[in-house]
Amino acid sequence: MKISLNWLKEYIDLSNISTDEIISHLTMSGLEVEDVVDQNKIYQKFIVGLVKETEKHPNADKLSVCKVFDGKNELQVICGAPNVQAGQKVVFAPIGTLIPNGDFEIKKAKIRGIESHGMICAEDELLLSDDHSGIMVLDEKNIVGEKISEVLNLNDVIFEIAITPNRPDALSHIGVARDLAAIFNRELKMPKIMLDEKGDNIAALASVEVEDIKNCPRYVAKVVTGVQIKESPLWLKKKLENIGLRPINNIVDITNFILHETGQPLHAFDLDRLNDKKIVVKSTKSETTFVTLDAKERKLPSNTLMICDSKKEVAIAGVMGGENSEITSSTKNILIESAYFNPSSIRKTSKSLGLSTDASYRFERGTDPNITKFAAERAAQLISELADGKVAKGMIDVYPEVILPKEIKLRFSRTSKILGYDIPSEKIKTILSRLGLALKVVDDDTLLVSVPTFRPDIEREIDLIEEIVRINGYDNIPTVTKINISLEEKSDETAFAEQLRQAATSLGFFEMINNPLQSEQQAKLSGNAIRIANPLSADMEYLRTSLLPGALITVAKNIRQGVKDLKLFEIGDVFNKNNDLEIKNFADFSEDQKMILVITGNNNLKSWNASETKSDFYHIKGYVDSFIKKISLDNVLIDSYYSSVNQIYAYHYTKSFKNLVIGIGGKVNSDVLKKFDIHQDVYCFEFDLTLIRLLEFKPKHYKEPLKYPKVVRDFAFIFDKSVRYLDVKNFIINKSSDLLKDVKVFDIFENEALGIDKKSIAFTLEFFDENRTLTEDEVEKDFSNLIMLISKEFNAKLRGN
């Protein structure tokens, strides 16, 4: 919201306070000044220039070469405006001037071969309007060489203030002035109404009926007759222009002026265009269309609060007037509406129309029901002054239930308890009074505060405490240097994920954070995806059901950048519908935390002494097992293998705890990879951390290192190719004595010498006993027994014999 400093000064004496002080105090008391336009600074160098002569530029049709007199010298200036003529007084920017739109500086320049020593300005270049049709021509009376800021009265400072939604009272000049009054402890001066009601009795001229009192608790109307629609006087136009509004005509300008002065939106109807000169306030019963004064036809849902006459709708209440009743150049008689509408009703209308106006913005935040009369009278007064109208006697005021100020108790002790320090009670009283609140002392500790209706945000004691501390200044809150820390149990719910991140990074993986919002195709790859009702775009319409699509997007992006060897991980939530119903409670969907490991390209760095190895299934399997060991889940999970293609994997395996699958992974199938534009193998594994968290982790215990020697024996067999390693390994474990503690594969190969469909697998067997040294004999007995049994069971041949 734009606020003019000059305008503010009409309601508060700000002498001896610098502009910088005003800005910083506004920000530091809750009205954040986001931008400042100081016209004195901006227009400092612009002066009145006289165009002495113009002639066509020899090298450019549209340019003129002008001689401009700046009061001292005659300067050659190139001008591109079609309306430049000798004898004009113009806004001249000498060399060194900073042009406010675009922030560029005027320099001596050659334009198409001819020197130019300055610029003749258009309105848009001065930020006075967006008019760029030609240069701005000034009144002949102006003196050449005078400062433009003097001539055009450009000596204001405009603040752009961000008003938080709780402060509708501050959406006006009087509102901001009231805060300044409290901040600087000065008096707020309200404008005086001086009304000369020369017209007929209002009852004879118009009537108002409010059917929907709930949504329109107060409706005030004044009538002014015999008005003359014309341009507003300069002072009014200037005020509006300075805060970025375009002057239209005296009546519209007056209503805009009062809105920005008091915060009360007004609407002016052409009384003669109202059937039966009657206003009826009611809500629509069905869907309707209505043409607003911007000439747009709008669809209104049923139950929209409307202003009607005896026959038709004439305005969308609190949002925008209608074309059918707006002020035109021939309007003679005017009805001024100054109403209080229910904020949520206006908000609903504004939302459903997608239309926010200065009026609706204020009504939906809450205006003051008790300023309506003042605003209507002030409007009537200004209309009679600026449009030569006669104000009708009296006013119509439909206000069946008067809204009274709230009374709230304030305890000084409570103030100190919340804030942690004392603000003197006299200071508190001053602050609250300056904010316009009425005070009554109840006892030493308690004030009874009467809160006027312009502060709908102040409802409770805590709201008063906020007012006190904000005006007193947050800088004045003492800085504590000690805090108490209670000794109750502390916890960290993120600790487990943190442990996993540590393990993954130590295995050489990099963490990614992918967008959980995905396209339908991506999200439905592996689950019952949840749709977003109001998505940003089709590629972010669904919530992810797995971390795999995001990982593949990242893999593809990196490959495109030339980074083809990747080890990545992510920890994040995935979302699945639990049924096909609309989501109405937490049982209708699940949100689970997952972790994915993904590898592709080479698994190691290529080097002069080592060739690269392609990442493959055994790499991902190995990483997963290292990982599982790190979080102490080894020896409790069971692997299951699936060698055929499914919709995600070419082949895959799962890890389960009892019957619970806690992880799945493998080689991503090429159809899926193609969809992501990936043309190299990708292996991944996805853990369900929500499930893993439910498992019981055994606390780690120290195990004494083995005191007695291990006996290690190797053997290799020639098997049929179809024999699986795991089956042989399990057989060995089953058939040997307790002395066998570990079986490992250390070599596998196939060649012609072994025979077709044969392979050799070599095993290392580790024997030991924690309590004694083994004898050669007992190991030998176990070992040779195993050779015999394996040969028989698998029809295998011991190699090396």
Next chain:
Amino acid sequence: MLDNKISEIKNSFTADIKSVSSSKDIEDIRIKYFSRNGLIAQLFEKLKDASKEDKPELGKKLNLLRNDLTLQFDTVKDKIILSDTSKENIIDLTLPGNEFVIGSKHLLTQTLDEIKSIFKGLGFSVAGGPELESDYYNFESLNFPADHPARDMQDTFFISKDFLLRTHTTPVQIRLMEKQAPPVRAIMPGRVYRNEAVSARSYCMFHQVDGIYVDTDVTFAELKGTLISFAKQFYGANLKYRFRPSFFPFTEPSAEMDITCYLCHGKGCKICKNTGWLEILGCGMVDPNVFKYVNYDSEKYTGYAFGMGIERIALLKYGLTDIRIFFDNDLRFLKQF
């Protein structure tokens, strides 16, 4: 007899050692003289046959010989090996070593880690909550009335009438207070979503850390002190800061904390919109209406709450300008941190 042998060996050794030019020669000499069956060992063998009276004298001589030759041999050997240019012993120490890749946590995770560790030091626990939230937890219980303009402050992705993607981590405050009686002191990191067009300055999802402390004597002054302590630990002890009034439906009074702009050091620039200040977090005293929803007695208990965006903090700390870099997951970015 042995005496002769000794000088004979001495002479032949001197000749041999002079002609040494490679480590192969060195090895030959070692075998010829110093091995188990070498010439020196043979002489010691012969000592057995010497007479009792000659033995001590001869033994001494032999030892002398051995020590002498060993010393000469070692000296020459060291020289030869250092300067040996025969092929099998070339080692080019200047070749690069075999590097291994250590992975890294995402920069946002690292930033969060730092924030977590500071607040843990200040006695806070760490809690979490769901990203797909109900309207009740995300808005209603946080004192955002339905149909109130305060809801416009956070553009929301809706899933259904009553469910949405949480727009802040503040709902976890309610979940925590529902679960336990005061004192409550925890931070709540997590992912949040806003229905805003993706640009350099905003993304449809980002991360926040909320914090809450409720007990019998929690004050606004303590909130200020605690957050100053955090900011100084995170940004450095010389940090300049300010607190200014603001508005959040779930706190009253509310504040925003600004720190001096890292780029212009307070003079004013584009990044800080010419104010010299950058906002880093919002905070305030827990609104009594919020306590009503979790059945805390607001006469007995007071509390403070705060919240900050992790992306914003990381952008400021590492001098980045485009929030999208966090979610591109370009390895060339990830590797730098």
